[in-house]
Amino acid sequence: AQSVTQPDIHITVSEGASLELRCNYSYGATPYLFWYVQSPGQGLQLLLKYFSGDTLVQGIKGFEAEFKRSQSSFNLRKPSVHWSDAAEYFCAVGAAGGYNKLIFGAGTRLAVHP
Amino acid sequence: NAGVTQTPKFQVLKTGQSMTLQCAQDMNHEYMSWYRQDPGMGLRLIHYSVGAGITDQGEVPNGYNVSRSTTEDFPLRLLSAAPSQTSVYFCASSSQVEQYFGPGTRLTVT
Numbered sequence: 001a002q003s004v005t006q007p008d009i010h011i012t013v014s015e016g017a018s019l020e021l022r023c024n025y026s027y028g029a030t031p032y033l034f035w036y037v038q039s040p041g042q043g044l045q046l047l048l049k050y051f052s053g054d055t056l057v058q059g060i061k062g063f064e065a066e067f068k069r070s071q072s073s074f075n076l077r078k079p080s081v082h083w084s085d086a087a088e089y090f091c092a093v094g095a096a097g098g099y100n101k102l103i104f105g106a107g108t109r110l111a112v113h114p
Numbered sequence: 115n116a117g118v119t120q121t122p123k124f125q126v127l128k129t130g131q132s133m134t135l136q137c138a139q140d141m142n143h144e145y146m147s148w149y150r151q152d153p154g155m156g157l158r159l160i161h162y163s164v165g166a167g168i169t170d171q172g173e174v175p176n177g178y179n180v181s182r183s184t185t186e187d188f189p190l191r192l193l194s195a196a197p198s199q200t201s202v203y204f205c206a207s208s209s210q211v212e213q214y215f216g217p218g219t220r221l222t223v224t
Contacts (some may be wrong), residue, residue: 009154038213043204043215044157053213090156100145100164100208101172104156 002027004093006105013081014113019110021076023091032094033074034102035065039087047089050074051099061085086112116140118216120205121130126222127195135190137205145208146188149200150174150220157204163188195223 014020021053025031032051036044048059055067065076074091088107095101121136139146147162149172159172163182177199179191188207191197200223205216 004156015144043217045215046167046212049211092157095159099211100147100213101159101162102149102157102213103173104158106156 001032002093002095002103004091004103005104006089006091006108008108009106010109010111012111012113014093016080019076019078019081020083021089021091021110023074023076023105025091025093026072026073026075027093030069031091033065034094035059035063036072036078036090036092036093037061037087038090038107044090045081047076049099081110081112083112083114086110089114118205118207118214120203120216120219122219123217124220126224128194129195130199131195132191133195135192135205135221136201137188137216138186139188139205139207139214140186141207141209141214142185143207143209143214144185145214146182146194147172147206147208148178148180148188148190149204149206151204152201158189160190160203170221195221196209197223199223 005024034049035047048055050067088109090107091105092102118139144165148160149157151157161180163169163170206213
């Protein structure tokens with residue numbers, strides 16, 4: 001069965017520091033992969049997605065993610081974190097290779113220290 | 115262009131009561147879906163629809179009904195609410211490349 005694992009429940013970084021959020025997926029073929037961000041009390045906003053092609057994907061708000069098939073990973077990165085990046089981040093994979101039925105990880109809550 | 119709208123934002127029900135969570139989108143998307151979000155579990159798919167008149171079950175469909183009579187609307191019905199249905203519910207509609215999520219409905223069942 002398809003699944004998504006986000007190993008880190010909580011991460012705390014200092015403002016200006018670099019960030020990497022981990023995501024591992026389980027799917028036999030090339031998956032559709034997504035990262036969403038959720039601010040407190042808000043809905044989900046798409047940061048970036050990978051369908052095919054270049055394995056380094058650029059997203060909004062200065063985020064990027066790299067698809068590594070050999071490691072079944074799709075880690076999210078940002079070179080310099082801003083206080084406004086504090087939120088919960090969700091990795092998701094499209095079920096059955098599609099992009100509509102999403103399977104989400106449990107999320108990583110990011111705290112940013114000034 | 116309002117995107118995906120959900121009503122109500124908050125709701126408290128007693129066990130056994132019924133209610134309908136409303137969802138509407140104005141992007142003419144064929145695909146719509148309902149998720150529930152619980153702490154430590156991410157979002158889980160309840161039901162989805164690939165077009166008017168067509169619905170199917172997701173990962174956690176028990177206790178919920180849906181129908182899709184128009185492209186714009188996709189209501190979620192709880193026929194007999196249970197405390198286990200306390201959650202935040204998100205509706206989404208999908209283009210070819212992205213799902214757009216509504217702001218959510220926070221439901222508490224006492």
